[in-house]
Amino acid sequence: MKITQTRDIRAANRWEIMHQVLEHSPISRVEICRRTGLNKATVSTIVKEWIDKGLLAETELGKSGGGRKPILLQPLHQAGAAVALEIDISQVQAILTDLSGERVLAREQFPTLGESFPQVYHKVCQALDKLLAEMPPSPYGLVGIGVAVHGVVDLSGMIRFIPRLGWRNIDLRSLLEERYHVPVSLDNDGNLAALAQQNLEQASLGPEGQGSEALPQSLAVVNVGDSISTGLITNGEVFRGFHGFANAIGHHTINLDEPVQCSCGKYGCWEQYCSNGAVIAYANTVLPQPISTLEELITLIRHQDPLARQVMDRFLTYLAVGLTNIIFIFDCQAIAISSELLSALPYYLPEVMRKMVLPITHVEKVVLSRLGKSGAILGAASQAVFQFFQDTAHAMEPGQ
Structure with missing residues (x-):
């Protein structure tokens, strides 16, 4: 406008x-x-x-x-506080921050797998109430709430679909605004992780606006966890697509012959091969003893177990396929990956890059995000803080 x-x-x-x-x-x-x-x-x-x-x-x-x-x-970061939520497939975590959006003052966390939205919402309110009880006195108090959702969020901030939880058309933002009487921003975890990564890249620039490397103009941040999402930044802005679903890259098809249906209703989604649960499920078809966590698989890989390394190689192959597709579709300058497996075993990152087939294009760098699993929730906190300052900038105008 x-x-x-x-x-x-x-x-x-x-x-x-x-x-x-x-x-x-x-x-x-x-x-x-x-x-x-x-x-x-x-x-x-x-x-x-x-x-x-x-x-x-x-x-x-x-x-x-x-x-x-x-x-x-x-x-003056101590002038107020913000709350950020991250709703993942298996858990919800909530943090209380000051106005930096980075300094965590208190934290709450609880499991969610298999629970309905009303059950989870009740626990969310309990967690937020506990955090607010720990909020230190300040002139502005609670200035806003930011929410990161591992699911499909439209341009209005409505949760349209979380496949693994079966949630559809949930207006969590309005519910929280009505209860806590502060602005609430809600977005997909990939978008918020991308914004947090961009803030990190921006902060790393020197006093003249130049660091050892210039700020990427086209950045993709790929979150690999219980689900897979991607945040895309182009010229400083999040690319959302017409409906706001551009980040649902975990459900693009990479295997047309997959016989098992994905939670989204399709077959052969990227998430079926590279999400944490998918890796563990495949490992249990290969390893002689079943595992229940990625930590167990990581330990086996570190001990050079050949079957565990086979599981890792399959993960790297399918991860490379998905990343290659992202590069071809969006022509990214840089990619930052958040992955528990790769963070624990970073020496496998060059193998991912070797497996990426890019005959007519290239990507300047592929790195592990320094924010790790915290990117989405820190992005949500920053969004709440930024919204407060933007609203204040307008409210300072006489007559408004």
Whole structure:
């Protein structure tokens, strides 16, 4: 939408300045001017507004390139708190963070496998109530809730389908907003992990906006766990598709001859070969003694068990097939993978890359995400915090 009104421009500038502080603090006013292209007067005026709101503070002096040392700015993370939820196939975890969206103040977790939505929702509310009871006093209190869902979420934030749980058309966002009276953002775990990865990449850039490598313009983050999802970032924005389902890549077909039906109703989905449960199920058709966890398989692989290594090779092969398809479809510049197996056995990552067949295209880098399994829930926390600052930027406008 084209911004045409002065108050919208002011609100957009307020958010852009605070966004720079959130991503790059401690940061000087001069550096904010350089990064945003805004003039010194505008930056100084808006910085004062944020300071007056009790959300920004001046800190120590920065390095000088000649002349007076600049005063650095940083957000007052202790001014409020956010809650983030991650609804996985087998468990729900919830965290309470400060306004950094990263510093975890308290955590709750409980299993969910086989339970109905009303049962899980009741436990979610119990967990959130416990977290809020531990929330330290602050001027703004709870500012928002972010939710990461391992399932199909549409553009409105409605949970359309979680195949393994059988949940359909659930408006969890409205339920939480009605109960806790704060804004709630809800998205697929892949999208939120991708946003968290992008924030991590952005934060790693140097003071001049350049690190050892430039920020990827096209990034795919692949979450491999009880389910498989992918977040796609193009030019800084999440690619969602027409309905918002672009991240449901775990259910693209990689084997037309698969006789067993996937939980989504199709046959031969990527998730049937590379999800944690699928790997364990296949391992139990190969190994002489059954296993119930990936940790057991990892131990066998580390001890050079030939059958366990056969299981790992099959996982790597099908993982490479799915990654190759992502690269061909979306022409990704970089891929970050979150996988319990590969995180425990990172020396197998080059084998994945060797198995990827890319005759007419290429990907610049394939890495393991440094966020690991925390990417989605940290992304949810960041979304809640960012939404609070965006809403505040608009509410600061006179008459709103």
